[in-house]
Every structure is written in C-alpha cells, then in structure tokens.
Amino acid sequence: xxxxxxxxxxxxxxxxxxxxxxxxxxxxxxxxxxxxxxxxxxxxxxxxxxxxxxxxxxxxxxxxxxxxxxxxxxxxxxxxxxxxxxxxxxxxxxxxxxxxxxxxxxxxxxxxxx
Amino acid sequence: xxxxxxxxxxxxxxxxxxxxxxxxxxxxxxxxxxxxxxxxxxxxxxxxxxxxxxxxxxxxxxxxxxxxxxxxxxxxxxxxxxxxxxxxxxxxxxxxxxxxxxxxxxxxxxxx
Numbered sequence: 001x002x003x004x005x006x007x008x009x010x011x012x013x014x015x016x017x018x019x020x021x022x023x024x025x026x027x028x029x030x031x032x033x034x035x036x037x038x039x040x041x042x043x044x045x046x047x048x049x050x051x052x053x054x055x056x057x058x059x060x061x062x063x064x065x066x067x068x069x070x071x072x073x074x075x076x077x078x079x080x081x082x083x084x085x086x087x088x089x090x091x092x093x094x095x096x097x098x099x100x101x102x103x104x105x106x107x108x109x110x111x112x113x114x
Numbered sequence: 115x116x117x118x119x120x121x122x123x124x125x126x127x128x129x130x131x132x133x134x135x136x137x138x139x140x141x142x143x144x145x146x147x148x149x150x151x152x153x154x155x156x157x158x159x160x161x162x163x164x165x166x167x168x169x170x171x172x173x174x175x176x177x178x179x180x181x182x183x184x185x186x187x188x189x190x191x192x193x194x195x196x197x198x199x200x201x202x203x204x205x206x207x208x209x210x211x212x213x214x215x216x217x218x219x220x221x222x223x224x225x226x
Binding site for chain 2: 004032034036041042043044045046049051090096099100101102104105106107
C-alpha cells in the first residue's frame with residue numbers, strides 16, 4: 001500500500017530564515033515523489049520531482065528536496081524564505097504498482113512572517 | 115500555450131440537482147483525472163481516464179460519473195448533488211504514466 005504523511009499541518013517561519021517541510025512515504029515499490037505548491041485560489045504547481053535519478057533534487061524558486069530511502073523521507077527545504085513562499089505544499093507519491101496513481105499528503109500550510 | 119481549464123470556477127447548486135463540471139486540456143494528454151480537495155484530506159481521486167472511452171473509479175467515486183468522448187475533455191457529473199459533495203474540485207492531466215501531472219485552477223462547488 002502507498003501512503004504519504006506530511007508531518008506538520010502548519011509551519012511558520014520568519015522571512016529570510018530556512019524552510020523545512022517534512023514528508024514521509026510508504027511504498028512497496030520504488031516510487032516517484034513530487035512536491036506541489038498551491039497558492040491561494042490557484043491550482044497546483046509542480047515544485048520538483050524525484051524519479052530515481054539523483055537523490056538531491058532541485059526545483060523552482062530555490063526549493064530542493066532529498067530522497068532518503070533508508071528513512072523513507074522526502075523533505076522539502078529552502079535556505080531563505082520569501083514572503084511569496086506562503087502557500088499550501090503537498091507531497092505526492094506515484095507508485096508503479098497501482099497504475100502510477102498519485103497519492104497526496106494532507107498538505108502543509110506555510111506562513112512567512114515579515 | 116497549451117493549458118488545462120476548468121469551468122465554472124464557482125458554482126452553487128441545490129441538493130438533488132445534477133451538476134456537470136467541465137475540464138478541457140489542449141496538450142493532447144491521454145491521462146486525465148478528477149480530484150476533490152477537502153480540509154484534512156489533501157486531494158482524493160474521484161475518477162480517471164487513460165484515453166478515449168476509458169474511465170475508471172478512484173478512491174471516492176460514489177455519486178460521481180465521468181465520460182471521455184474525446185482526448186481534450188473529461189466532464190465530471192454529480193448525478194444528484196449532496197451537501198457532502200461541497201468541495202473544491204481539481205482536474206489534472208498528464209501525457210503518460212511516467213510524466214508529471216498538470217492541474218487546473220479548480221472549481222469551488224457549494225451544495226445547499
């Protein structure tokens with residue numbers, strides 16, 4: 001079975017400080033993993049994806065994530081938060097043994113304090 | 115530019131009415147999906163299609179149906195709207211099983 005757990009439903013950081021959004025996954029097979037961002041009243045936009053190549057993945061807007069198989073984690077980080085980063089973030093797993101369906105975490109709401 | 119569009123963006127309907135939400139993509143993607151987004155649940159899969167005339171049930175398909183008569187469109191129909199179907203609905207498409215998905219802007223549906 002596949003599942004995704006986002007460990008924090010809300011994260012608040014000050015502008016200019018690091019961001020860490022945590023994601024753990026469960027998958028019977030080698031999964032592909034994604035982070036999507038959703039700004040208020042907008043659709044979901046792909047931030048980055050891991051598909052079995054380099055374990056450290058760089059995405060848009062300075063975000064990156066590291067795939068750690070031993071820890072079944074795919075945490076999203078950014079060295080310095082910007083006000084425009086305030087949004088909802090979703091960790092997603094795509095598992096080949098279930099027709100490559102996407103399984104979404106429940107989301108983490110990021111607040112950036114000026 | 116290719117895109118995926120949903121209409122309407124907002125809809126209020128009464129309990130028991132039939133409602134259809136439109137999804138149209140111009141990428142010529144084979145795979146299309148409908149999700150609903152509710153607080154505390156993330157996005158949950160309602161129905162999906164891997165090509166014309168192909169439709170499949172997702173995790174929360176009860177009370178919903180879809181049809182795929184062409185590549186570009188996957189309309190979602192609520193046969194008899196219920197208050198439990200008040201939600202934000204997202205359509206998505208992808209070229210193949212191994213590519214990323216692109217999402218529409220969402221449709222906020224309120225059933226009163």
